[in-house]
Amino acid sequence: MTSSMPPLRVGLAGVGVVGQGLVRFLEASPDFAPAGRSVVITGVSGRRRDLKRDVDLAPYAWFDDAVTLAKSPDIDVLVEVIGGAEGVARHAVEAAITANKPVVTANKALLAVHGRTLAEMAEARGVALLFEAAVMGGTPAVKMLREGLVGDDVTQVAGILNGTCNFILSEMERSGKSFADVLADAQARGFAEADPTTDIGGFDAGHKIALLGALAFGCAPHFAGVEVQGIEQVELIDIRLAHDLGYRIKLIAEARRDGASATVRVGPALVPLDHPLAQAGGALNAVFIEGARIGRIFLQGPGAGAGPTAAAVAADLADLLTGARRPVFQRQARTLQPLSADRAATRNTAAYLRMRVQDRPGVIAAVTDALARADVSIDSFLQRSAQNSGLVPIVLTTHVASEHAIAHAVDEIAALDAVVERPRFIRIAKI
Numbered sequence: 001m002t003s004s005m006p007p008l009r010v011g012l013a014g015v016g017v018v019g020q021g022l023v024r025f026l027e028a029s030p031d032f033a034p035a036g037r038s039v040v041i042t043g044v045s046g047r048r049r050d051l052k053r054d055v056d057l058a059p060y061a062w063f064d065d066a067v068t069l070a071k072s073p074d075i076d077v078l079v080e081v082i083g084g085a086e087g088v089a090r091h092a093v094e095a096a097i098t099a100n101k102p103v104v105t106a107n108k109a110l111l112a113v114h115g116r117t118l119a120e121m122a123e124a125r126g127v128a129l130l131f132e133a134a135v136m137g138g139t140p141a142v143k144m145l146r147e148g149l150v151g152d153d154v155t156q157v158a159g160i161l162n163g164t165c166n167f168i169l170s171e172m173e174r175s176g177k178s179f180a181d182v183l184a185d186a187q188a189r190g191f192a193e194a195d196p197t198t199d200i201g202g203f204d205a206g207h208k209i210a211l212l213g214a215l216a217f218g219c220a221p222h223f224a225g226v227e228v229q230g231i232e233q234v235e236l237i238d239i240r241l242a243h244d245l246g247y248r249i250k251l252i253a254e255a256r257r258d259g260a261s262a263t264v265r266v267g268p269a270l271v272p273l274d275h276p277l278a279q280a281g282g283a284l285n286a287v288f289i290e291g292a293r294i295g296r297i298f299l300q301g302p303g304a305g306a307g308p309t310a311a312a313v314a315a316d317l318a319d320l321l322t323g324a325r326r327p328v329f330q331r332q333a334r335t336l337q338p339l340s341a342d343r344a345a346t347r348n349t350a351a352y353l354r355m356r357v358q359d360r361p362g363v364i365a366a367v368t369d370a371l372a373r374a375d376v377s378i379d380s381f382l383q384r385s386a387q388n389s390g391l392v393p394i395v396l397t398t399h400v401a402s403e404h405a406i407a408h409a410v411d412e413i414a415a416l417d418a419v420v421e422r423p424r425f426i427r428i429a430k431i
């Protein structure tokens with residue numbers, strides 16, 4: 001399709017995995033948008049101009065400073081794919097909005113922390129701030145919540161939002177290797193960052209669920225209010241025992257609303273083996289969305305990668321061309337309130353508890369007594385042979401009980417002489 005309209009000129013801040021994916025996409029398909037107007041990159045910015053890259057950046061004006069690129073009169077829109085909540089990414093996005101230029105970003109950290117302020121700035125100037133690529137990469141979760149479900153009353157969004165963690169947990173189960181060994185393999189093969197903290201510590205999934213929760217409930221994203229636990233403590237023995245009990249361990253991010261308050265959290269959880277989330281293996285992302293009118297929706301797809309993420313950026317560029325305009329987070333930013341966090345003491349869950357105890361009479365009775373005193377009832381119990389080690393692995397699941405009470409019982413069990421290490425407490429997901 002050709003058009004007499006001048007092309008939309010993109011300033012690309014960040015020429016790493018996603019940035020290069022967008023260069024390839026727009027070089028191959030400048031006329032992808034259903035708007036009769038092509039999209040071309042005119043300027044790029046990165047840290048290292050001389051770095052050898054998989055794409056040729058010579059045709060584009062180079063900017064050492066992304067903020068200068070953002071303000072350049074030769075761009076109509078800034079695509080920010082640098083990353084990070086602070087520093088140059090934030091400054092470049094602010095500079096573009098201040099210069100009345102729309103912004104498309106894949107940066108979940110930035111929006112989870114500063115989303116409301118940036119949305120207010122953008123809305124005050126009437127410029128778009130779009131972020132489809134920030135959550136679930138190429139799988140359109142943002143549009144689904146912001147646009148497709150605007151007529152519903154969403155009560156829960158929960159699922160797998162970090163492909164690296166999902167890959168590591170899947171690979172531990174498949175290969176029988178420890179967390180540390182699988183992480184090292186994943187780093188060597190480029191599936192995990194050299195500094196994996198953001199992924200394995202649960203922070204990346206925390207940024208994403210802060211955004212999905214904000215879109216789902218019409219609130220301001222508030223990363224500081226997200227309870228975050230990573231997968232560093234998940235051991236192979238837990239993966240195996242959970243499997244024997246009919247579950248798989250996944251890093252679950254969830255935003256659940258209950259009246260005016262909400263729980264937004266990330267942490268390992270047991271999911272029944274026949275549940276669709278348990279079957280989303282490898283680097284896949286998958287979420288359930290529950291709405292009062294529409295019911296349950298299941299969305300699964302690639303959560304990262306140059307191709308899928310560039311396609312999500314392109315979808316936002318197409319929206320700019322077609323003129324689709326909505327508040328950044330579903331409602332006007334100046335009216336958004338952060339979700340008020342639920343109190344952990346009032347939450348209920350079923351739990352998986354795993355411990356190693358000395359092989360002597362009365363120990364199991366002491367464990368079950370501690371649970372009974374906390375009003376936590378046992379659903380299933382599995383005891384493995386001591387195999388001459390003198391230590392018996394015990395795993396049990398509880399019925400739904402107060403999370404606070406379960407944590408209290410765990411403290412009591414940990415204090416027993418015959419219990420050699422603090423029991424491992426993993427929630428059983430309610431999805």
Ligand SMILES: NC(=O)c1ccc[n+]([C@@H]2O[C@H](COP(=O)([O-])OP(=O)(O)OC[C@H]3O[C@@H](n4cnc5c(N)ncnc54)[C@H](OP(=O)(O)O)[C@@H]3O)[C@@H](O)[C@H]2O)c1
Pocket residue numbers: 013014015016017018019045046047048049051064065066080081082083084088106107108109133134135137303304305306309
């Ligand atoms: N990778 C994915 O699959 C994926 C999926 C969804 C969302 N995202 C998000 O997309 C963003 C980019 O991710 P990525 O994987 O493409 O990261 P990346 O490969 O590390 O690329 C980051 C880019 O930013 C540039 N950069 C860093 N500091 C800079 C500075 N001070 N000034 C100008 N440029 C600077 C780097 O320049 P040099 O190349 O010169 O070092 C690099 O080109 C992040 O927010 C990420 O969370 C990524």
